[in-house]
Amino acid sequence: MTRRPVPEYAPDRLTAYEVPLRTGDALRTPHDIAAILRTVHTGTHIYLRDKVGTVMGTTLFTGDPATVTPAPFTNDDWSLTLLRCLASPSTEELPEARLCGFLFLAPDRLRLYLATEEAPSGMTAAGVRPGGALTALLAALPALLDEQRLTTTDADDPHCARVVDLTDW
Template identity: 35%
Template structure:
């Protein structure tokens, strides 16, 4: 029987990687699956074209990597030449299994799209489908994103500008309160999609 913590980790990684089915994880590398393994998760990556490429299973231990770091770890591993010992290589279902050692991998910085996805996922969690908070977004400028939000207890749509490189968990958690603070509010004459702008780029 699978350990409950392993199952939670595997499910979290599976949810995170669903978003990568429509785009390459790295150049020439596409996601093909997420497989549970004892105390680990295995990510199936197909390298090369469909006819002549190969599929590899990258095994990541559950006890050393939080789910949120898995996409970055895969991007780093797939971006350049890696060397593995024979002890880290095996086979399963006709695929080469490569056991990763997270402590030896220096993660590449997350690209802008990945940072945006993290923020949007956190804000679009289906807590109340009848009164959604996040109703739109626009990536614009250098590392900037405008979030279109609406509070169920207040009229109007608010455009909240954030800087992706500075977005913290605290900002995301405080957003519904921050948009009410007058010090951040601005008129929005150039944006017909909101009634008010909130500038949180320096928060």
């Protein structure tokens, strides 16, 4: 008798988590949900019988955010937030510094490759630390790209004409 492999999408191999999206009158952010899910996927958890069920053949765990301590924000979360804001700005007009690529240099360092109208001679790379005051960095980024005291060249990086070090900004 030959056993056929069970497809990855078979309902009995999947797990669903139901997490309330509201806390009072406010909505939880995507970061809140990711932090809760990261917590429930770490370590051993005991669920009350009324918090476990099935939906469409899939095991369903109903999460109670009041009993779950959300996992801390990680460097990957900060990086994703920064890249999402640069790649998909919330304004209708084109941003002054357009994201063309990125490179992880270390767990807490990211090199952003940006195209600007002011630097038609080539791509500008900005070294940043994704954690911290992202809103301030995003707002100041176009102006900081022109800071000559922070600008160098990197002969080893063929993707940019100059590098602006914003890691300590």
